[in-house]
Amino acid sequence: MEQKEELLAKMYYRMNQARFFEEKVSWFNSKGKINGSVHLAIGQEASSVASCLALDEKDFITMTHRCHAQAIGQGMDVKKMMAELLGKETGYCQGKGGSLHLSNMADHNVGSNDVPGMGYNLACGIALAQMLQKTGNIVLCFGGDGSTNEGDFHEALNLASVKQLPVIFFIENNYYSVSTAIEDHMKVESITDRAAAYEIPAVSIDGNDALEVYDATQKAAEFVRSGEGPMLIESCTYRMCGHDSSDLQLYRSKEEMEEWSQYDPIANLKNQLKEDQLMTDEVLRQLEENAKRSVNEAADFAENAPEPSLEAVLDSVYA
Numbered sequence: 001m002e003q004k005e006e007l008l009a010k011m012y013y014r015m016n017q018a019r020f021f022e023e024k025v026s027w028f029n030s031k032g033k034i035n036g037s038v039h040l041a042i043g044q045e046a047s048s049v050a051s052c053l054a055l056d057e058k059d060f061i062t063m064t065h066r067c068h069a070q071a072i073g074q075g076m077d078v079k080k081m082m083a084e085l086l087g088k089e090t091g092y093c094q095g096k097g098g099s100l101h102l103s104n105m106a107d108h109n110v111g112s113n114d115v116p117g118m119g120y121n122l123a124c125g126i127a128l129a130q131m132l133q134k135t136g137n138i139v140l141c142f143g144g145d146g147s148t149n150e151g152d153f154h155e156a157l158n159l160a161s162v163k164q165l166p167v168i169f170f171i172e173n174n175y176y177s178v179s180t181a182i183e184d185h186m187k188v189e190s191i192t193d194r195a196a197a198y199e200i201p202a203v204s205i206d207g208n209d210a211l212e213v214y215d216a217t218q219k220a221a222e223f224v225r226s227g228e229g230p231m232l233i234e235s236c237t238y239r240m241c242g243h244d245s246s247d248l249q250l251y252r253s254k255e256e257m258e259e260w261s262q263y264d265p266i267a268n269l270k271n272q273l274k275e276d277q278l279m280t281d282e283v284l285r286q287l288e289e290n291a292k293r294s295v296n297e298a299a300d301f302a303e304n305a306p307e308p309s310l311e312a313v314l315d316s317v318y319a
């Protein structure tokens with residue numbers, strides 16, 4: 001078991017790294033250096049990062065389209081991530097995956113997906129393999145509120161429940177599916193109600209409170225690993241940015257956005273760490289600086305990395 005201090009430092013560092021990484025991605029995107037769309041998770045860092053930290057090293061994750069903070073939470077290397085986003089040879093998928101097909105199977109990261117809900121059944125398949133092979137590994141499956149309306153979600157929950165698969169369905173409820181507010185796309189009060197239909201235990205948590213996210217995921221991981229079957233966590237959070245770079249956010253009020261900006265998950269963790277005297281200002285500042293430096297180095301690495309060669313264009317392409 002990791003020392004508490006080490007864990008909190010890793011949590012604060014990776015949440016900052018995710019924020020700086022995405023600010024840099026946004027800048028590269030505005031300069032036309034990233035092809036295709038990117039979906040930022042600014043405001044969702046506690047949810048995406050602290051959940052991953054509750055896993056063991058060999059556990060698996062499946063990611064959504066809003067994947068950068070999830071990947072950083074799981075410990076992916078920001079240099080290889082940035083190179084991948086810029087389409088460079090030194091990226092995780094030799095520049096062929098980009099943000100929407102970013103993966104790292106070697107470290108049990110099954111990857112991001114452009115189709116909402118694609119991760120649910122992938123997670124079930126991997127969990128079934130872990131069960132049959134008795135590896136003791138579990139799967140943390142990320143999803144979004146909107147994707148729980150997909151058939152895939154319901155099929156996966158049913159299968160996981162019937163087979164008692166070791167999966168945590170971790171739903172990041174940011175109250176929107178692109179421009180559609182949650183009350184306009186589902187009738188149930190909470191996504192946990194959906195788990196009840198499959199007799200899957202579920203909890204709803206404050207996804208902007210990193211410590212609560214970590215505790216809830218750790219409890220769920222214990223439950224799931226013990227062979228009791230799947231669990232669902234609804235992690236309530238807020239996307240403090242547009243759905244993608246073309247989003248003018250005309251579907252929500254300035255007051256609502258302003259209110260959530262007062263509840264920034266990074267500032268929230270910082271305040272908690274200071275109030276509980278778990279970290280000094282100096283240590284916090286150092287972690288922020290280190291995180292920023294790692295992202296600047298990643299950006300330099302990616303910009304100076306070679307383009308994939310023409311000869312390699314069909315390598316690792318299966319369909």
Ligand SMILES: Cc1ncc(C[n+]2csc(CCOP(=O)(O)OP(=O)(O)O)c2C)c(N)n1
Binds near residue numbers: 114
């Ligand atoms: C098959 C398919 N349908 C629709 C889309 C467009 N799309 C991308 S993300 C998204 C909304 C997903 O909402 P949610 O699951 O709440 O995740 P969030 O974007 O809020 O993180 C939609 C409709 C798509 N990429 N693929």
Ligand SMILES: [Mg+2]
Binds near residue numbers: 144173175176177
């Ligand atoms: Mg959403």
